[in-house]
Amino acid sequence: MIDLLVAGGGPAGLATAIHGALAGLRVVVVEPRPAPVDKACGEGLMPTGVTALARLGITPAGRPLAGIRYLDARHAVEARFRAGPGLGVRRTTLHTALYERARALGVEHRVGRVGDVHQDAHGVTAAGLTAHWLVAADGLHSPIRAALGSTPPDRRARRYGLRRHFAVEPWTDFVEVHWSPHGEAYVTPVGPDLVGVAVLGPRGRPYDEHLAAFPALRARLAGAAAGDVRGAGPLRRRVRTRVAGRVLLVGDAAGYTDALTGEGIALALASARALVGALVAGCPERYEADWRRLSRRHRVLTETLLTARARPHTARLIVPAAHRLPTVFGTVVNALA
Incomplete structure (x- = not known):
């Protein structure tokens, strides 16, 4: 019998599968897309994410990241990572290494999708397979989570992300976060001649219109677009519980606040380890508390930034405040890192 059936072969699902295999479990991953899988992603790993990958025996190729830099039209402030470098890595490169x-x-x-899920006290059946446990790692729009009724309504403003690559030599070893009144642009070096630029904000404007809000950045990238624009959203996902009988949620399916602080992959990797640890210990219910503990700092700080961003009179003060208080900015960056 399968020990662990994983629905979704993205980073969260594959990390869960790897931890399960390292723990001696029989693991099957069900994913409809061929590897490598690409998606809209900031492509920057915090130092904790780099450490989590190394724990799995994975060191993907990429660009070391020294820290985070915030910029607006008049101010710039940066903070270096104290716990070692982060990593700018193409999503396809990361996925290939995990796969x-x-x-x-x-x-x-297995190639396919997990449709109906049936569970009892002894196991769970999905995609024509029976396992002791099912892990839903099927993303922001998780059909499994929806079927479980674990997504409460959320009437707050929706935000979306768009990402494109540009064939230019990186001009910095920092992740740059450019701020405008209406959104943010994240610049991540991912190769010797490639940067990824993700824009975040409300839905309704195409990528080039978002980028126009950052004229200096747009001028630097002029004529260098490489590849198509990919999108994701709405980003916020509230989830009531991550454990529903023999079904557990991980990654974006487990809940998501926003891409504003760039911790999605690192949190997914840490959660995957906690999930498998709880199952191996025979305490699946422990995973809920572990997830809340692991994500608490991220959720609090990201929600605080989002609240400030949502009000025009405070949104324009975020970068100037960080510029005036660089020690505080450095503390926050390293708390997240």
């Missing part, structure tokens, strides 16, 4: 590590450990992969 190959999972295969090397004996994780089985």
Whole structure:
């Protein structure tokens, strides 16, 4: 019998599968898309994410990141990571590294989608397979989470993300976060001649219109677009519980605040480890408390920034305040890192 059936073969699902295989479990991943899977992503890993990958035996190629820099039209402030470098890495490169590590450990992969889920006291059946446990790692729009009724309504303003690559030599080893009155642009070096630029904000404007809010950045990138624009959203996902009988949620399916602080992958990797640890210990219910503990700092700080961003009179003060209080800014960055 399968020990762990994972619905979704993105970073969260594959990290869960790898931790399961390392713990001696029989793991099957069900994913409809061929590897490598690309998606809209800031492509920057915090130092904790780099450490979590190393724990899995994975060191993907990428660009070391020294820290975070905030900029608006008049101010700039930066903070270096104290716990070692982060990593700018193409999403496809990260996915390939995780996928190959999972295969090397004996994780089985099935092409398909997980539809109806049936569970009882002894196991769970989905995608024509029966397992002791099912992990839903099926993303922001998780059909499994929706079927479980674990998503309460959220009437707050919706935000979306768009990402494009540009074939230019990186001009910094920092992740740059450019602020405008209507959104943010994240610049992440991911290769010797490639940067990813993700824009965040309300839905309704195409990528080039978002980028026009940052004229200096747009001028630097002029004529260098490489590849298509990818989008994701709405970003916020409230979730009542991450444990529903023999079904557990991980990654974006487990709940998401915003991409504003860039911790999605790092949090997914840490949660995957906690999830498998709870199952191996025979205490699946422990995972809920572990997830809340692991994500608490991220949720509090991200919600605080979002609240400030939502009000015009405070939104325009975020970068100037960080500029005037660089020690506080550095403390916050490293608390997240």
